[in-house]
Amino acid sequence: MLPGISTEVVAGSKMADLVIAGSGVIGLSVAFELLQSPGLQPARIHIIAQHFPGEEPISHEFTSPWAGAHFRPFPHRPESFGADRRESGYTRVTYKRMKTIAAEHPESTIEFMKGADYLEQPPSEYDGMSPGYNKDSLENFREIPKGELPPNVKSGFEYTTYCLNAPEYLGFLQRQVTALCKAKGVELCFKRMTLRSLAQVYEVVPSCDVIFNCTGLGLQLDGSYDPSCFAIRGQTLLLDVPHKTKFAAATVTHQGRDGNWTFVIKRPPVGGKPAQYILGGTKQPGDNCVTPRDMDSHAIMERARALYPELLCESEFSVARVNVGFRPARNGGSRVELESASPGPVIHAYGLGGMGYETSLGVAEHCLRIYRGLKCQRSKAKL
Template sequence: MPDSVVIVGAGVIGLTIAHQLLLDIQCQSSGRLKKLTFISRNYPNDKPLTHEYTSPWAGAHFRPFPHRQETYESDRRESGYTRVTYRFFQQYAAEHPESTIEFMKGVDWLENPSSEYLGLGPGLSKDSLTDLRTLSKRELPSGVHYGCEYLTWCLNAPVYLKFLQSQVEQLCLRLNIPLQFSRVNLTSLQDIEKWFGDTNVIFNATGTGLQYSGGYDPKSFNIRGQTLLLNVPEPNSIRYANTTITHQGNDGLWTFVIKRPAVNGNPQYILGGTKQLDDDLIVPREADTQALLSRGRKLFPDLVFPDGSFDIVRVNVGFRPARQGGSRIELETSPNNGLKVVHAYGFGGMGYEVSVGAAQHAIRLYKSKPSRL
């Protein structure tokens, strides 16, 4: 019997689950769907976009990291998701340049590197990264004590989300699967059974983890991020047109520059960013903007126009949905009616990096035997 699937959340995780599921069906490795329904308060083509919808505001690039001892298991799992995504993007970027996925050099500069970085531990080693190279001292800027480079990717987050939704729509038409986008305001996953009574599979991609009986995962929390979208001088030939750079200072602050590839016209660039816990300010904070500009002027001078100014297109504020102990990808079932719920949330600022790997894991669980809710 074909399944009636609901995906809750239309950020990068929810859309990628739908996309990977439909590609799987197209390859005839899984059964057909009776219908596919999205439930979300926000969608990629909404205008204006809200701060609640984190995915469009992302810098969206791949940055590897060594597994930390205190979070080794979750780091290993999530790092594995990033490698699956990486491999998928390598093929998909060539087939779909309109996706804006673009491969280029990634560079890390750390003023106070941990032992995991210095030792090239799991997650930051040549066995899972392409073209990984430790930089020599003469290649490092002043104050930086460790640097490396590797092959990375970046993409234009809002354009990519619209592309993903379009791919989902086209695949549903091709496979003759009814597709619905709904804006029902859920207070629990259980509400889905009231509004969509024939549902037998739910993918829970709600970011902070809406629960079956109501409320949100108590382990979930938001990390406020503020970044700047910039026009820059010489946007197609500037150094950052082919290189993303991430810098960590002795003060623990991260500063990065990431290209936003353009389908038509000139690319723009993201200068970031902040990672602020217990901060729910939804509007831009001028002090954060000025701090970013100050660091950017010193670290990435090519972003500055000859008259010493920055051309700020927009100040972005978003809330990365993180979770204590790492993300949750888990399958449960209702003892009452056998309803399957596949949880896939809590990825923090790694949504794009883990998207395909996490989606494929969630789909494998959907096909397996669940535990009980």
């Protein structure tokens, strides 16, 4: 039994067994939204994963606990317009749901605040009017006047966004899924294992009705991984900042002329502890080094020393931990679709890269629309 997890069986009359492969933010969000969707509750939900929230030490194979995390919108780029539009749509659904969750569950750690982007050499789509990045699609969006911009920054924008404490939010989702299952008479089964293939799910759960494939890099039925997927190494610093700072109410991202992104993301506090801050970071596709690199940390701190001196503690950064995580990205953007194949249907939901939290509930909503459609097709086929 996993720490803090009840596996008590509560009798129910539902018929289907559903399997969610993966216990990161996408997998847990699918379970969370499923349990609040009328007509979709199964008899049992099986969550199969190699790692689960709350484990220490955190495995580098488990991406979600390492995240910042915040919502940072972006304009749709000409070279990836379709994928950007799709992902942006997921973020807007998630944004609305996050507002509701924050109001109903303060323990979720979701905090709404100001977001700011500063760009030293902005791409042409950062004009304040492009799809996905304008006053019509973002709350309190405005272009920052030139006189308010930091040195060397050519353009900047502000909007309302949110931050959350990634490990705590994962734990919140896990607890909510457990409580909702108990309340609705759904049996919840956590199984720790490394799947050789998605087809193996049907050996473990022969009564499986459908698999939600939330495996990040896209494990397939035949045991291969989606060839379009790849990992992006990210190294960040978790900072203790005991004094008051403007970043308690704002998250800031700065893009330098050299292309480096330097960001500050609040990790809202729990249990009376002070807030911490994620300072990042690196974006290193194809780099599989799990060990923190001093060179990367020093580069991040040198940029931040000039950009965010408010985070310094007596002229130095108080680094609580160096994080190394691997964002599960995919060429062409995320894959959220139904695959009808033997031995059974799969609803894929992976390849979100570094956007797992900000797209999570939107992806879950899309998955459940697919599942509802699948159930309707089956009902019609029986007539």
